[in-house]
Amino acid sequence: MTADQALATRTIGDAGPRVAFVHGLFGQGRNWTTVARRLADPADGSGHRVTLVDLPNHGHSPWTDRVDYVDMAEQLAELLAGFGEPVTLVGHSMGGKVSMQLALRHPELLRALVVVDISPSVYPETGGRTDDPDEEASPFAAFITAMRAIDLTGLATREDADAALRAAVPSDMVRAFLLQSLVRDGTTGWRWRLNLPLLARDLGELRGFPEPPPGAVFEGPVLWISGADSTYVLDEDRPRMEELFPRVRLVRVKNAGHWVHSEAPEVFTEAVRRFLAQVEG
Structure with missing residues (x-):
């Protein structure tokens, strides 16, 4: 990757295990600043180096000529490889799909994975995922x-x-x-x-999930966080998630929807902090 193709990043914290956050559609790395500061604090988050990533076509990162999950995963993999150490990768929504693709294609780069309110499924471009007439259509x-x-x-x-x-x-x-x-x-x-x-x-490309390489499975620990009021993670999504990520553990956050980390920031941050303590211990 040339310099003008490199993903824009910002790192908070000077020492400790590396954590990287990847935003969802319309987001940017700065969306995670509050969570990052807490995890970087030695007194509160046990001290981490937290890198906030802007995906292509968002934030300060370069624009591209197409949207493709595998392309984004490869760009992110090149960034993580440069750290020279295993990373715990946290991805929300679109960023969660990018993170899952990376984990299945470059598992050696990761210590663990946190997937936030998304699954390796195909989502409707318009309309909803359930028969509930009160479900919000994809906006x-x-x-x-x-x-x-x-x-x-x-x-x-x-x-x-x-x-x-x-x-x-x-x-x-x-x-x-x-x-x-x-x-x-x-x-x-x-x-x-x-x-x-x-x-x-x-x-329309973002609604899908590209087929992983044949036989690809991520054997590392995975925390799957969902908003209890969200329809982005349904019971029907669990078999495929468990097939690709056999060590996955699902946590549903009460009174939160798709933007669970914004709607319940304290609960979300504490769940991630405890997970990091487990996988780094």
């Missing part, structure tokens, strides 16, 4: 449409952007999350740190 296509519809040339303030997104993104938390990727372009304009045209075109 990501609508999010992209709403973000692309904002006239950045005429945008005055971030508050105006927030107002423009409100109809398509009613959750204050999710709007704030999306708007972290809206930044000033110079002194007068605005730009998205998201490659929205590409994500719109290839959104």
Whole structure:
């Protein structure tokens, strides 16, 4: 990987076992800053070097000409290989799928794996996963449409952007999350740190999970964290997860949905901290 293709990262903590966090769709490494600071604290998280990764087409990482899970896993593997030590990899949603692909293709790079509210399954691009009429339909296509519809040339303030997104993104938390990727372009304009045209075109690719190499299994410890109110992890997902990751342990977090680490940050961080203590002990 050349320098202009390298993934952008930020590391918190100067010593201790290495942990890397990978965000989901529309995210960036900075989304994990609060969790990272706690895990890096020797008095609280037992001291870790925590690397926060921006995936391609997000944050400060390069834009590409396609969205592909195997491509992203290979880029991430090259980054982790440069650490020269086993890593505990934590991935949410899209980042969880990237992390699972890496674990199945380069298990030697990992000490352990944490998969957050996603499974090695195919998800609907629109609609829901259950027959429950109250289940929220997949909102990501609508999010992209709403973000692309904002006239950045005429945008005055971030508050105006927030107002423009409100109809398509009613959750204050999710709007704030999306708007972290809206930044000033110079002194007068605005730009998205998201490659929205590409994500719109290839959104269908993100719903899938590429077939792993024949016979691939990750034998290391795996913590599978799900929001109890989320439909991204269903009972029907467990057989495939257990087939590919035989040492997996599922933890469901009460009163949390898909963004479990934002909706229940204390519970999430403590679950990860305890898991790290087990696998590093």
